[in-house]
Amino acid sequence: MSEALINKYFRPGRLPHIWCPGCGNGIITGAIVKAIDKQGLAKDDVAIISGIGCSSRASGYLDFNTANTLHGRALPIASGLKMGNPKLHVIVVTGDGDASAIGGNHLIHAARRNIDLTVVMYNNSIYGMTGGQYSPMTPHGAKATTAPYGNVERAFDIPELVKASGATFVGRGTTFHTLQLIDLIAQGIAHKGFSFIEVVSACPISFGRQNKMGGPAKMLEWQRDHGVMKAAWDKMTAEQRAGKFPIGVLYEDNNTQEYTEAYDELIKRAQGGK
Amino acid sequence: MSLKLYSNRCKGCGICVNFCPKKVLEVTELEKCAVIKGKEKDCIKCGQCELRCPDYAIFVEK
Numbered sequence: 001m002s003e004a005l006i007n008k009y010f011r012p013g014r015l016p017h018i019w020c021p022g023c024g025n026g027i028i029t030g031a032i033v034k035a036i037d038k039q040g041l042a043k044d045d046v047a048i049i050s051g052i053g054c055s056s057r058a059s060g061y062l063d064f065n066t067a068n069t070l071h072g073r074a075l076p077i078a079s080g081l082k083m084g085n086p087k088l089h090v091i092v093v094t095g096d097g098d099a100s101a102i103g104g105n106h107l108i109h110a111a112r113r114n115i116d117l118t119v120v121m122y123n124n125s126i127y128g129m130t131g132g133q134y135s136p137m138t139p140h141g142a143k144a145t146t147a148p149y150g151n152v153e154r155a156f157d158i159p160e161l162v163k164a165s166g167a168t169f170v171g172r173g174t175t176f177h178t179l180q181l182i183d184l185i186a187q188g189i190a191h192k193g194f195s196f197i198e199v200v201s202a203c204p205i206s207f208g209r210q211n212k213m214g215g216p217a218k219m220l221e222w223q224r225d226h227g228v229m230k231a232a233w234d235k236m237t238a239e240q241r242a243g244k245f246p247i248g249v250l251y252e253d254n255n256t257q258e259y260t261e262a263y264d265e266l267i268k269r270a271q272g273g274k
Numbered sequence: 275m276s277l278k279l280y281s282n283r284c285k286g287c288g289i290c291v292n293f294c295p296k297k298v299l300e301v302t303e304l305e306k307c308a309v310i311k312g313k314e315k316d317c318i319k320c321g322q323c324e325l326r327c328p329d330y331a332i333f334v335e336k
Contacts, residue, residue: 002324003278003333015283016329021305022287026328178325204287217292220326 022216024175024201035185053095055122072103086260096137111165115259124203132206168193176223283331290323
């Protein structure tokens with residue numbers, strides 16, 4: 001994260017941020033800024049909309065059009081914003097609990113509409129801000145304050161869920177593979193349609209400590225050792241895939257019409273145009 | 275010196291220390307990242323610390 005980018009796109013007076021030592025949120029937020037810079041977007045043409053949670057604090061540190069909204073409801077607000085001003089690049093910053101639990105319904109329906117939003121889901125596998133309760137993204141068997149014997153539930157395969165719902169760009173990155181993550185987010189911003197990027201992140205305090213992950217650097221190494229590039233993943237057997245996860249662009253469809261475009265056409269037709 | 279540190283932002287997580295290939299950095303008693311005395315010239319400006327720092331507290335000056 002170069003210092004010039006911090007001064008350009010952050011509100012430097014708000015730093016240091018509130019995230020815990022070793023939290024991946026800072027890395028992801030930095031990657032979003034670099035992706036925006038890579039796409040060469042003007043600050044006024046970008047809107048960052050977030051919900052509630054650790055990750056959603058990111059909007060407060062960034063110097064774009066920003067709104068920190070209601071828990072799980074970042075997507076409806078972002079959808080409204082995009083409908084009102086389709087020229088805006090709307091980026092939704094959300095967490096695993098925010099997107100997949102309380103905002104789960106909004107997520108599948110925004111994906112179904114294929115509205116041109118870029119959703120970056122910070123997946124730290126836990127509800128960090130409220131003290132480490134399990135979320136729908138907590139792995140099966142992992143410990144949480146509400147699952148002291150290990151989580152009996154299974155986690156969502158969230159890229160598959162979003163793809164099945166109708167999203168046209170789905171990717172997964174990690175906070176270890178930072179350069180790839182920047183590219184993924186940049187591709188998501190460039191994609192016309194609903195883009196979803198899951199970012200496997202580390203919560204060393206609320207998740208790592210309970211699960212004896214060994215601290216921030218060790219958690220990054222865990223991501224390095226368990227994230228497999230999509231091309232290599234496709235060649236692996238079921239045994240080789242056990243415990244690992246694919247990263248990269250997982251799905252892309254450039255042939256489905258985007259929602260605000262379809263809506264504009266409808267308005268023109270209803271008004272008697274062609 | 276090629277490294278610029280913002281100690282007020284640093285939380286001493288140790289990520290930069292772990293990923294520094296030349297082992298130039300340490301976390302001090304005050305839980306802040308610092309360059310180990312005598313190793314100032316060992317830095318090869320690879321940028322791993324800047325790339326991975328979650329707190330925007332360390333920059334490589336080229």
